[in-house]
């Protein structure tokens with residue numbers, strides 16, 4: 001069962017929402033903003049579980065045992081619409097119309113009709129307009145929670161009708177705790193993933209499934225060969241797709257950022273300590289700061305091009321040159 005005590009690293013959001021429950025001000029429209037993987041959907045579920053719980057004596061702590069709690073946990077509560085679009089798929093007007101129809105009826109088992117919409121910015125224009133109409137004249141006792149990491153893509157008229165609840169990146173320490181609680185991984189790997197996911201436990205967990213640590217190893221091996229043989233030909237990407245190549249680029253950028261920080265005597269925390277005492281680290285550490293920034297700039301440009309339309313094969317071909325110093 002999901003409750004507020006399960007949400008780590010989002011004190012402000014949790015405090016605010018608990019207060020809404022305690023003061024009986026749960027209905028209305030909320031906009032959960034902030035990076036994905038930071039607990040926005042989990043928090044929405046905790047909020048609704050507490051709201052629906054039939055044994056709820058302390059407003060923000062659900063019992064976890066009643067039928068309402070069980071149904072909400074499984075996202076099967078009849079008074080709750082939960083929209084999760086598939087990756088890169090729009091939310092269509094038909095889906096919003098279904099929600100509108102449901103909201104016109106009295107709630108079946110609780111006092112509220114609730115709608116959670118993940119990736120709310122994926123609503124089509126038509127869907128957004130239909131949703132806006134519902135927000136303008138919401139049925140009594142209705143609760144809307146829109147979740148997005150791209151608020152700027154929502155209609156301003158939708159944003160202005162919502163109370164924004166901001167979620168921030170989770171601290172490295174909290175991210176490590178969260179992912180080690182849910183997956184069996186070594187502490188050092190957990191630290192790397194916490195940094196690399198930029199404080200998104202959700203993204204870090206995803207990376208465990210995709211064996212990002214294994215690919216990091218491969219990249220470090222390539223960098224080590226460069227350092228030991230002064231030969232850049234070993235940098236090669238043969239069969240990588242767009243997403244993999246983007247992640248590998250991010251790892252390379254992170255590595256050179258780390259070197260730059262060390263050169264400028266700034267605290268270097270991104271890569272593990274064990275790497276800082278290697279031939280590769282010493283080799284690249286001798287680069288001038290201008291050269292390191294030049295490499296980073298070229299890598300960032302390739303990453304940007306990859307998010308546009310450049311062919312991944314072509315990107316993979318120009319990548320070694322970007323590290324060597326030829327663009």
Ligand SMILES: [Zn+2]
Nearest residue numbers: 053063066069
């Ligand atoms: Zn309950």
